[in-house]
Amino acid sequence: NAGVTQTPKFQVLKTGQSMTLQCAQDxxxxxxxxYRQDPGMGLRLIYYSASEGTTDKGEVPxxxxxxRLNKREFSLRLESAAPSQTSVxxxxxxxxxxxxxxxxxxxxxxx
Amino acid sequence: ExxxxxxxxxxxxxxxxxxxxxxxxxxxxxxxxxxYRQDPGKGPEFLFTLYSAGEEKEKERLKATLTxxxxxxxxxxxxxxxxxxxxxxxxxxxSTLTFGKGTMxxxxx
Numbered sequence: 217n218a219g220v221t222q223t224p225k226f227q228v229l230k231t232g233q234s235m236t237l238q239c240a241q242d243x244x245x246x247x248x249x250x251y252r253q254d255p256g257m258g259l260r261l262i263y264y265s266a267s268e269g270t271t272d273k274g275e276v277p278x279x280x281x282x283x284r285l286n287k288r289e290f291s292l293r294l295e296s297a298a299p300s301q302t303s304v305x306x307x308x309x310x311x312x313x314x315x316x317x318x319x320x321x322x323x324x325x326x327x
Numbered sequence: 328e329x330x331x332x333x334x335x336x337x338x339x340x341x342x343x344x345x346x347x348x349x350x351x352x353x354x355x356x357x358x359x360x361x362x363y364r365q366d367p368g369k370g371p372e373f374l375f376t377l378y379s380a381g382e383e384k385e386k387e388r389l390k391a392t393l394t395x396x397x398x399x400x401x402x403x404x405x406x407x408x409x410x411x412x413x414x415x416x417x418x419x420x421x422s423t424l425t426f427g428k429g430t431m432x433x434x435x436x
Contacts (some may be wrong), residue, residue, distance in 0.1 A: 220370075249423070256428065257428070258414075258426045258427060258428040258429060259371070259414070259416075259426040260426075261423055261424075264423055274423065306370050306371070308370075313358075313418065313421060313422070313423070314359075314376070315359075315361055315373045315376050316361075316371075316373065316424065317373060318370030318371045318372070319370050320369060320370050321368075321369070321370050
């Protein structure tokens with residue numbers, strides 16, 4: 217089983233550019249999440265989707281949009297990237313708000 | 328507001344030197360407390376879920392315990408491969424997880 221797969225693993229953007237981080241899970245989980253992890257800040261929730269067809273804001277949603285494409289896929293979009301969005305992004309999934317299973321991360325640098 | 332505080336921020340042990348990591352929390356209605364391990368450049372890996380005060384869970388050299396205000400991750404006779412950052416998270420009823428900032432553990436041979 218692949219578990220949670222994120223693409224791309226690394227990305228460098230210029231300020232103002234847009235991009236989409238892709239996430240797919242093969243565990244038949246209902247819930248999916250996007251977190252960012254910054255030094256000294258811990259993991260912070262950006263958006264989550266409790267089930268297919270629903271999305272909700274987390275702690276730090278500004279500057280991001282999400283799409284729950286189907287039960288397997290949950291994408292995170294940066295419409296106009298800013299240096300403050302330089303971070304490591306993690307996608308995770310869970311079965312109905314139980315323990316989370318994380319992907320390997322996507323390392324984004326915004327210049 | 329839900330809060331999770333982990334201590335110490337960093338811990339250096341000699342191989343075989345047992346110790347404990349602390350996770351203190353405030354949450355409105357705890358549904359579960361989670362422990363994760365994170366290796367450099369990797370995503371967090373699930374270790375344990377604890378649901379009620381007095382509960383304990385073990386896995387190899389790790390044992391997690393829970394009280395009404397804190398959780399401990401006890402590491403017995405650690406090995407260098409136990410070096411990682413250990414994350415604690417709490418989950419209120421039917422809500423999302425709140426993570427602590429982690430404890431970075433380094434075990435020297």
